[in-house]
Amino acid sequence: MRCYRHPDRETGVSCQRCDRYICHECQLPNAVGVLCPEDGRVPVATRIKNDSRATVTVGLIALTVLVYAGQWVTNGALTNSLVYAPLLTKSEPWRMVTSGFLHSENSFMHIALNMYSLYIFGSVLEPLLGKLRFLALYLVAIFGGSVAVLLLENPITMVLGASGGVFGLMGAYFVILRSLGQRSGQMTAIIAINLVIGFVPGFNISWQAHVGGLVAGGLVALAFANTRAAKDAKKQRLYVGGIIVGLLALTVFGASLLPVIGW
Numbered sequence: 001m002r003c004y005r006h007p008d009r010e011t012g013v014s015c016q017r018c019d020r021y022i023c024h025e026c027q028l029p030n031a032v033g034v035l036c037p038e039d040g041r042v043p044v045a046t047r048i049k050n051d052s053r054a055t056v057t058v059g060l061i062a063l064t065v066l067v068y069a070g071q072w073v074t075n076g077a078l079t080n081s082l083v084y085a086p087l088l089t090k091s092e093p094w095r096m097v098t099s100g101f102l103h104s105e106n107s108f109m110h111i112a113l114n115m116y117s118l119y120i121f122g123s124v125l126e127p128l129l130g131k132l133r134f135l136a137l138y139l140v141a142i143f144g145g146s147v148a149v150l151l152l153e154n155p156i157t158m159v160l161g162a163s164g165g166v167f168g169l170m171g172a173y174f175v176i177l178r179s180l181g182q183r184s185g186q187m188t189a190i191i192a193i194n195l196v197i198g199f200v201p202g203f204n205i206s207w208q209a210h211v212g213g214l215v216a217g218g219l220v221a222l223a224f225a226n227t228r229a230a231k232d233a234k235k236q237r238l239y240v241g242g243i244i245v246g247l248l249a250l251t252v253f254g255a256s257l258l259p260v261i262g263w
Helices: 055-073 077-082 095-101 108-129 131-152 163-179 185-197 207-225 230-256
Strands: 028-030 033-035
Touching: 055 077, 055 095, 055 108, 055 131, 077 095, 095 131, 108 131, 108 163, 131 163, 131 207, 131 230, 163 185, 163 207, 185 207, 207 230
Parallel strands: none
Antiparallel strands: 028 033
């Protein structure tokens, strides 16, 4: 297929309103896909320019920093109440998400790098997806990271950090780039490098959370990418709901394999 404005350019992307094929230069990002220049000039509720501020991203960063301050003020008590370890899955499953807002008190770089990455990817993805979709993506990615820890990590190992959520954003950005027909080589390299770092001895990084978050985020983005039309809103909710149900099923399965601790 060729762009209707540039017949010499091949493309596989079409306008979400008129279905005309458009090349990269002609694509105007929209919350449910891309629009051609003509349709993009018509103000609609889902246009990015109506609210391009990444307020949810900033809110998540502020919350994480506030929690980090609480970890210091409480001398680790808050950390102990929110950190996740597979053995705690049955008794306190909410830790699978709350641990994503904690960071190592012994390394300022831990929270600094994660929050910087969250801001970079959130500033792009939140206006593109919309605030609720972006928030769902981030939380599901954190959950997915914890599910991978449950299935692949030592049951007594404690994990914390926003890395699962950040890797989920990376996976989502990669999927969205591919769905829009744009180049993803640079993003692939970034993901690969960060994954490899997780396996380097001495870094004390949970590669399981990275992989789990990456896969979960990619799946959620794939659901969004395949339901970009307004008429597919219900289908989109079903797809995302199905991903969450799948993660819950894996959680139940993983919890059933945990050793029984006697008293």
